[in-house]
Amino acid sequence: MIQKSVRSGGFLTVLARKCKNLNQLKQIHAHLLRSHLPHNPYAIAPLLSVAATSNDVSFLSYASSLFANLAHRNTFMHNTMIRGAFIEFYSVSREVGTARLLFDRIPRKDVVLWTAMIDGYGKMGDVQNARKLFDEMPERNVISWSAMMAAYSRVSNFKEVLALFSEMQITGTEPNESILVTVLTACAHLGALMQGLWVHSYAKRFNFDSNPILATALVDMYSKCGCVESALSVFESIPSKDAGAWNAMISGVALSGDARKSLELFHQMAMKGTKPTETTFVAVLTACTHAKMVQEGLQLFEEMSSIYGVEPQVEHYACVIDLLSRAGMVEEAENFIEEKMGGLAGGDVNVWGALLNACRIYRNVDIGNRVWKKLADMGVADCGTHVLSYNIYKEAGWDVEAKRVRTMISEAGMKKKPGCSIIEVNNVVEEFLAGDQSHPQAQEIRKLLDSFLKMVNLEDV
Secondary structure, X not given: OOXXXXXXXXXXXXXXXXXXXXXXXXXXXHHHHHOOOOOOHHHHHHHHHHHHOOOOHHHHHHHHXXXXXXXXXXXXXXXXXXXXXXXXXXXXXXXXXXXXXXXXXXXOOOHHHHHHHHXXXXXXXXXXXXXXXXXXXXXXXXXXXXXXXXXXXXXXXXHHHHHHHHHHHHHOOOOOHHHHHHHHHHHHHXXXXXXXXXXXXXXXXXXXXXXXXXXXXXXXXXXXOOOHHHHHHHHHHOOOOOHHHHHHHHHXXXXXXXXXXXXXXXXHHHHOOOOOOHHHHHHHHHHHHHOOOXXXXXXXXXXXXXXXXXXXXXXXXXXXXXXXXXXXXXXXXXXXXXXXXXXXXXXXXXXXXXXXXXXXXXXXXXXXXHHHHHHHHHOOOOHHHHHHHHHHHHHHOXXXXXXXXXXXXXXXXXXXXXXXXXXXXXOEEEEEXXXXXXXXXXXXXXXXXXXXXXXXXXXXX
């Protein structure tokens, strides 16, 4: 039977893929050896392919042994082995440099190999090398575009995601569901509603909106763009809602300021049998914070582990500190840090920032001073923490302390990140930084703004 199916390779491929362990794969190899077919590339190729592309490292080692002992190797076999080096490197050791060396040695590379190498760089966050390879590709398919966009998305370069998507459309390549999800994620972060609406329309036309992952991305996009009703409409249309869909909707309602609705959705989620996740609790605690629902928030925090089996992480502690601080309960927030977190060392910049910001708002210079001294002893070098401490001292008239913090900021060369504004015009996202003159139309924009100011001044006269 094996001899008859060698030419097509189909039977061997199916048989090899059904192997659940290495011993079963070796049995097939043994049959090939007894059949006097070990040197026939058509016979060994299916076996090699399955072994090399398995996620099991032992399978790949066996594939390497098979490959090393072949008397005749064709291009398919070389490509198969390289494709299998990528899986091991990316999933185990992340040695993308070694993978690149192997990639460069292959004289004839197909689109799958190019895409695998781009994806490898992307998963390492090396978008420069990923883009360089992408631009050098002799041909691209939709998976290639998807890999490059995903790489930009991983490093939060969402503007480049949309630019690449526009470039892809010009080439006439039809997007797949993965690309649409990546683009929707970019739209959500940039507030690019018009582009998001286009994606939704496209998804409806090809019935992609039935994909729960894409539907969840639509919920997230509409929520972050301020279209909560549209988000709810998409959310209600999802037949089987997983934790991701619930989280997107709960977060979206929380962003709109409707804390009661967030809590209502949270309880619905639990009643439907979907277990809340760490992200769920960040969303509902944030909702309680903005609505100053202190008791509800504290109760949810206590129920996280006791009822829902979700262990609190640093971000959840930060949410509680923010909850107490914004409600003016600065002393309670300090006590919470000491009792629940083991002191300031157990927190991060979000925890310290929330507490110091509250000290400034409610003019509690004593706690602010105490917190700052502990942070200074810890060697915290965060610019925002230093600026908050400086403002607390300055506004309280503690000039000596304010000057000391100011000197530390100057000596460390700390610079506050400039504010950023993003607008969408004709489906193009424009980004502006405070004090930045790099935009190609910066001078025209400045002149236009100046003319607006003159008009306002004339009206006030």
